Amino acid sequence: MHTWGDLPTILVSGACGDEFFLRGPYTCNLLMLHFGYDIIKLLENDKECYHYWYFTKDVNKEIFEEQIKKKDKKYWFLIDRYRTFNYVLNNLVNDHQHWHIDNTLFFTPFKDIQITETLLCLQKDALVGQMLNADLSKELIRKNDPNVLNLLSKYKNFNSLQNL
Numbered sequence: 001m002h003t004w005g006d007l008p009t010i011l012v013s014g015a016c017g018d019e020f021f022l023r024g025p026y027t028c029n030l031l032m033l034h035f036g037y038d039i040i041k042l043l044e045n046d047k048e049c050y051h052y053w054y055f056t057k058d059v060n061k062e063i064f065e066e067q068i069k070k071k072d073k074k075y076w077f078l079i080d081r082y083r084t085f086n087y088v089l090n091n092l093v094n095d096h097q098h099w100h101i102d103n104t105l106f107f108t109p110f111k112d113i114q115i116t117e118t119l120l121c122l123q124k125d126a127l128v129g130q131m132l133n134a135d136l137s138k139e140l141i142r143k144n145d146p147n148v149l150n151l152l153s154k155y156k157n158f159n160s161l162q163n164l
Helices: 025-034 039-045 058-070 081-093 111-120 124-133 135-144 146-151
Strands: 011-012 104-107
Touching: 011 025, 025 039, 025 081, 025 124, 039 124, 081 111, 081 146, 124 135, 135 146
Parallel strands: 011 104
Antiparallel strands: none
């Protein structure tokens, strides 16, 4: 984050987009576990998906493995749809990625719980497509300006500048 000190400033950021669009590793894997999927196996079977390189980073694999290990004790609620979705929503609402610093205010339009609530209403296959491949996110881009899709990299956070 950056501050302009005493100069009143509003910084618009795309922060929270991954999390609130259900593309963050922590909540994504909890939802996968709820649906009975092993995210590592799904990724191994689809090395072309948008999140392949990001989710197979060691730091994310550790998150997945830890969640799988603690599934029955810490994440017992995963057997119930309502409790799983409620946990995910509460986790996101309490995610404090941005703080205001000095006279710099951070505006993060993606930090909107209604986005996540809407996504959680999707059919399971559509939701999995969003979590692994950003299908809905890409469709929203396509509807607004299909030319922007040409600027997206094939994989999240991997060779991101190749199409610019």
